Amino acid sequence: MDHMIKVTPACPSNMVAYLILVWSKAMEYCLLPTIRFLVSVLDGFFIRFLSKPVTLQIEEYHGTSTRNKVYDALDLYLKDKISPSARLLKVAQARKETNFTVQFSNNQEFDDSYEGIQLKWKFVSVSKNFKYNPTSSSSYNSVPEKKQYFELVFDLRHKEKVMNSYLPYVMERFKAMKEEGKVVKLHTLVRLDAFKIRWEAINLEHPATFETVAMDPELKAAVVEDLDRFVKRKEFYQRVGRAWKRGYLLYGPPGTGKSSLIAAMANYLKFDVFDLQLTHLKTDMELRKVLLATTNKSILVIEDIDCSQPAVQDRKQNNYGIKKPEFEGNQLTLSGLLNFTDGLWSSCGEERIIVFTTNHKSKLDSALLRSGRMDMHIHMSFCTYEGFKTLACNYLKICGTHPLYEKIETLLQKTKATPAQVAEELMKSEEAEVALQGLITFLEEKKNNVKDEYEDDDDDNDHKQLTYFI
Numbered sequence: 293m294d295h296m297i298k299v300t301p302a303c304p305s306n307m308v309a310y311l312i313l314v315w316s317k318a319m320e321y322c323l324l325p326t327i328r329f330l331v332s333v334l335d336g337f338f339i340r341f342l343s344k345p346v347t348l349q350i351e352e353y354h355g356t357s358t359r360n361k362v363y364d365a366l367d368l369y370l371k372d373k374i375s376p377s378a379r380l381l382k383v384a385q386a387r388k389e390t391n392f393t394v395q396f397s398n399n400q401e402f403d404d405s406y407e408g409i410q411l412k413w414k415f416v417s418v419s420k421n422f423k424y425n426p427t428s429s430s431s432y433n434s435v436p437e438k439k440q441y442f443e444l445v446f447d448l449r450h451k452e453k454v455m456n457s458y459l460p461y462v463m464e465r466f467k468a469m470k471e472e473g474k475v476v477k478l479h480t481l482v483r484l485d486a487f488k489i490r491w492e493a494i495n496l497e498h499p500a501t502f503e504t505v506a507m508d509p510e511l512k513a514a515v516v517e518d519l520d521r522f523v524k525r526k527e528f529y530q531r532v533g534r535a536w537k538r539g540y541l542l543y544g545p546p547g548t549g550k551s552s553l554i555a556a557m558a559n560y561l562k563f564d565v566f567d568l569q570l571t572h573l574k575t576d577m578e579l580r581k582v583l584l585a586t587t588n589k590s591i592l593v594i595e596d597i598d599c600s601q602p603a604v605q606d607r608k609q610n611n612y613g614i615k616k617p618e619f620e621g622n623q624l625t626l627s628g629l630l631n632f633t634d635g636l637w638s639s640c641g642e643e644r645i646i647v648f649t650t651n652h653k654s655k656l657d658s659a660l661l662r663s664g665r666m667d668m669h670i671h672m673s674f675c676t677y678e679g680f681k682t683l684a685c686n687y688l689k690i691c692g693t694h695p696l697y698e699k700i701e702t703l704l705q706k707t708k709a710t711p712a713q714v715a716e717e718l719m720k721s722e723e724a725e726v727a728l729q730g731l732i733t734f735l736e737e738k739k740n741n742v743k744d745e746y747e748d749d750d751d752d753n754d755h756k757q758l759t760y761f762i
Contacts, residue, residue, distance in 0.1 A: 344448035351441040353490065358585040362459065365466035366442050370413060373402040406458045409450045414443045437484065477564040481572045481582060489578060491585055496565055498555035504686050505549055505556050506679035506711040507672065515553070518668060519561060523643065536642040539633065539665050543653040544672035547712030550649045553672065554593055563645065564590045576628030583632050589643050597648040598655045626657060634665045675711045677701040683711060687718040688727055696728045703735035 354360045371394060374381070382395040402413040417440045446454055478496040483489045502516055522538045529536040542550040558565045566586045573579050586592060633646055648666060650656060660666060675683075680700060685691040717731040 345445050346448045346451055348444040348446075348454075349441050350444070351439070358581070359491070359587075361587075362463070363440075363442065365463050366413075367396075368469050369462050369466050370396075370402050370404075370415075370442070373404055373413070374400075375403070406461065407453065409446060409453065409458070411454070411458070412445045414445075416441055416443060474562045476558050476562060479564060479566045479586075481567075481569065483572065489572065489582060491566065491582065493564070496555065496558060498552075498559070500552040500555040501559055502556050504682070505552050506675065506682045506686075506715070507549060507553070508676055509678055511670065515557075515668075515670065516560070519557065522645075523561065526643070529642075535639040537644045537646060539646045539648070539667045541653070541661065541666040541669045542647060542649045542672055543669065544651070545674070545710060546651055547710035548672035548674065549711050550672050551595070553670075554591065554647055554649075557645070557647075558591055561589070561591075561645075566590055566592045568592060568594050570594065570624065570629075573624050575623040576625055577623075579624060579628050580632065584640055586641065586644070588641050591645045591647055593647045593649070595649045596651065597660065598650040598652050626659070630659055630665065674708045675704060675714045677704050679711055680704060680714055683715050683718055684724075684728075687715065688722075688724045690724055694724070694728065696725075696732065699732060700728065700735070703732065703739060707735045707739045709735060709738060 350362050350366060351360055352363045374394060380397045380400070382397050383392050384395055396415040396417075398415070398417045400415045402415075404411040404413060417438060419438045444454075476496040477493040479491040479493045481489055482492045502512055505512065518538075526536055542553060544550065554565065557563070564587060568582070570579075573582070583592070646665075648660065653661075653669075661669070677700070681697075684694075713734070714731065717734050718727050720730055721727040
């Protein structure tokens, strides 16, 4: 019998599984990469030839002296957008700070996205020199000027969303980031040339707080209460139709802590300080420009306003026909300053504090002192016993009592010594006994002097003098 070989046909189900396996591998290694490549090529083609890129430029200054708020927002916002693979970084460290800050280098680029929109930022810094003639001579000085700005590139199709949604989002993020790590700034005026003047800022590193300021506790509490009430009354000022601002006049002899109180106010509220020196300005228009360049939530300070008045034309000498100014080119007037503190221009901004300081209140024009301009008059007088105890706690770490305190209290009642003078004596030794005994000797010598070094023209023997204008 012949041997017969039986051939069993392949199972259809196995063949189907085999074909599916082959197809999936072909898709994974051949077809899908090919499709992705073609899509990327076509996408790049359409983006390159069909899209219309738009470039926005955000400069550091709006005009000649006004800082651009959008630029300041981007300066903080884009620090979180620096690529980890960035090849060039500028690093700096401010005084009294432990952390390093990364600064932008020229032509540095950043990638951002918002609701599916791809956005590309670039920082540009251009330096150039211009000639400035500070005098009437023929010689010119070469002054460096730096122009900085951000560029944003995006597709024209997204212009409306970028302008109406993305940029407001950046501003809101900036406000939140700023509040998280708020650093109080001190702004001062810098003249670039005969026509350009603007604010430049550094960190305010003054350590003064209301706990360390040497002044009467009741007076100190009244100032803090007034500040707290002011910042909470936005709706109130809107309802009564007044600009949301508050004016403080600090007056008293030198060394009584006027500048320290201003620093304590700034640190307490986290408000920037704008130190305005009227002698740097030439005209009312220039004054208006620099005042409009100040920010909300800030303190405008004019120290020694009585010494600045000679640089400002008296109202009676230009508008009322009594006599003309001797130098008609000087157009910086007291009326211009008053108009900003209480006139129509005072409404340009909100949540602002204006502080004037003077050693001689009696020398000031009465127009500066009235309600609506200087709402609170604070007399910073000579050192009281309570002020001394604050200084002793600060300098000697004696926050309770001491056997020599009774004698010091008696001497302070009979002697006119400023907090600055008392603090100077306490700094002469780290040993409390030695420092206090040195202060007693100083106060006894000062009591025996026929005439005090400092006279307080406004002293009425009330160290708690406080005038309110509500």
